[in-house]
Amino acid sequence: MSNDDAAEIQHKIRRASQLLLLQRQRSPGVKGWELRRALGKEYTKILDVLRTEINGLGLDLKVIHNNVAKKVEEIPEEDLDKARFFVVMKGPLTHSELTTSGWRIDDLAVLAAAIAYINSRRGKAPRKQVEELLREKFPRWKVDINLDRFIRRGYLLEDEEMLFIGWRTRAEIDQKTLTNLILAAPSERGSADDVAESQPE
Amino acid sequence: MEALSQISSIIHLQKKWIAYRASSLYVDPLVVELKIRLAPQEKLAEALEKSWHPIVSLQHITPQRLTEAMDYWNRLLPFKERLATSPSGELLEPGSFDLEELVKLQIVSAEEFKDRLNDLQKELNERITGSEEGSRIRYEDFVYVADFKETILRAYLTTFLISEGDAFLQVDPLEEEAFLTLRRPEGASKTSTGSKVVAINHGEWEMYIEGGRQV
Helix, strand or coil: CCHHHHHHHHHHHHHHHHHHHECCCCCCCEEHHHHHHHHCCCHHHHHHHHHHHHHCCCEEEEEEECCEEECHHHCCHHHHHHCEEEEEECCCCCHHHHHHCCCCHHHHHHHHHHHHHHHHCCCEEEHHHHHHHHHCCCCHHHHHHHHHHHHHHCCEEEECCEEEECHHHHHHECHHHHHHHHHHCCCCCCCCHHHHHCCCC | CHHHHHHHHHHHHHHHHHHHHHCCCCCCHHHHHHHHHHCCHHHHHHHHHHHECCECCECCCCHHHHHHHHHHHHHCCCHHHHHHHCCCCCCCCCCCCCHHHHHHCCCCCHHHHHHHHHHHHHHHHHHHHCCCCCCEEEHHHHHCCCCHHHHHHHHHHHHHHHHCCCCEEEEECCCCEEEEECCCCCCCCCCCCCCCCCCCCHHHHHHHHHCCCCC
8 A cells, every 4th residue: 555545544534533523413423425425435444444443442433224223234335325424432431421421310310211111112102101101200391301302312203192212322322231220220119129030031 | 815814914923023022122011111110210320321322522613613703703893883773773683574575675576486486396396206216305406506595595485385285395304304295295184284494504505515416
């Protein structure tokens, strides 16, 4: 590889990281067609190199296609233009990092409960049922504000009074780990380990 | 034959259900619901913290944008002076003109407007019929053209086509993409009068045109 080629690749990697990291619109991430336009036809190869470099920094590259997190090679080439690419933290945040990032503990609890509940119902549940569950622990106004906020941010999706798991949850949250942790959580009213143990094999 | 087909679809659904229940993602919904009801808030929040890998994004201002902002600030007249230039002596709130008012002010003629609208409708029909899908076209692919002013005009005229029922706007909430169709999208109510906002800004238009996707 000539020096010029190496310099061009380095330039494209820098450009790719700018595109992926700088939030230019309301929704984070970049569509495949934008990356293709800026980096050329073979942009997925540039992204492979970038992924290796950011992995060392505790970051990872994720792709969402049709509301599902996928690997680039799993997406048909003609659909890559519509896929959304973004950078995520490789490991979870610490409690203090999350607190300083502006998330209140009760907001996190609402989101965790909503996702786990919807997920256990194969990814969709009537909004009323989710609200009813959340109102057991939170006032009506907090439930409404939070659900609307999570829908706006892409964590949940609402259609015809049904709530679905949103693209952002699929991108950011390890749903299996979340469900397992909730099942293992001790109960407020004494031990609920027996409940977890009643889970069918 | 019909009975056989129905039995086969029931078996297919049962197979899917068994596969799902056997998968590692399956957890009894009632158990999850009970655990959510019993778990303290802190534990729910902690579970999310441990399974969350947030998207990383930066918001920062560039030196160029800062220079532009300084220029704007320097050129901006003091608030009192701007108030004095207002005919009523009060700061006017942004308003809007409807077509009738624009015609009265002779900014557009009713004839010219109708002609443009007819031309645009004809173009929309032809482009949807000739599109890959044959039933719809991406909003940007239709409205965005090389000239920004013309793009705004096309967007304005397109809203008339939609409000007159000559075209329909279909928004894909997952992909955040808007499409124009000639037929009412499935499931859309005939009587619904909801409104949808499709924002056009210069930066996105420029990116689109530079991307070589202009019409």
